[in-house]
Amino acid sequence: MGSAPGTGPRTESTSLPRWAAPLPDAVEDLGLRLVWLVVALNLGGTAFGFWFYRHQFAETPLVMWPFVPDSPVATLLAAAAFALWALGRANEYVTVLAFFGNLIFGLWTPWVLMVFAETSIANSGLAMHTFLVVSHLGMVVQALVLHRISEFxxxxxxxxxxWYTLNLGTDYFFPVVGPEFPGGFLPVKPHHTWIPVPRDAVVAGSTTAFQVAALGAVSATILALFLSMSIRLLKLRSNWSRS
Structure with a gap:
């Protein structure tokens, strides 16, 4: 379908139920109209994110670097997905990877920061804590726009x-390489994104902070898979009903 130069292929609001596409149409439309601003914001967030992870990069074996900057990679994927769409070259793989990454880490980060808010604010200050929570919730918002530019x-x-199952596994379940033994593949503690408190800190009963973080990550990953498959099935049903 035709489009104005630089705005990407025209995409109409879908008839997905509100539980699958919870954003108002006006919000989705605004995001797509301002697509290059969205791309620029994501690139800025990506640059900030890589800077933010600089200390963890320094302490992480090189082989594990792809699993460190979860949020910056997600925003980079979002920038690529929206830019490719705007150029009329939308890519399903990039867009769906962006959907998963932005939904998972857009939810996981506020979950961890709010559960451990007192320590997070003490470590980073209220301004940075608030910025991280709000900016990551913005990742969720843009993830929920991506159904407009992808068939899933x-x-x-x-x-x-x-990819995100592998990422989840290396973060929480399968020891690969850790800072204790940076030289080889040994049965050490799983590598994962830093959290505001020691991971063996007891939160409630015998539940540790590490387990609380893992709960958020697993739940968000399941939600991303559920929504992506639901969107695909709903789009297929809509196409069949029109044929």
Missing amino acids: RLPAVAVATA
Whole structure:
């Protein structure tokens, strides 16, 4: 379909139910009209994110670097997804990866920061704490716009599921390489994004901070998979009803 120069292929509001596409149409439309501003904001957030992770990069073996900057990679994917769409070259794989990454880490980060808010504010200050919470919730918002520029086809969902399952596994479940033994593949503690408190700190009963963080990550990953498959099925049903 035609479009104005630089605005991407025209995309109409879909008829997805509100639980699958909770943003008002006006918000989705605004985001797509201001697509290059959205791209610029994501690139700025990506640059800030890599700077923010500089200390963790310094303490992490090089082989594990792809698993460190979760949020900056997600915003970089979002920038790429929106830019490719605006240029008329939308890519299913990039868009669905962006959907997963922005939804998962846009939810996980506020979850961890709010659960451990007192320590987070003490460590980073109220301004940085608030900025991190709000900016990551913004990632959720943009993730929920991506159904407008993607069909969420099964191969793309499969790739995104595989990558973020691997990411989840290396963060919380499968020891690979850790700072205790940076020279080799040994059965050390799982590598994962830093959290505001020691990961073995007891939160309630025998539940540790590490387990609380893992709960948020697992729940967000399941939600991303559920929504992506639901959107795909709903789009297929809509297409069938029109044919």
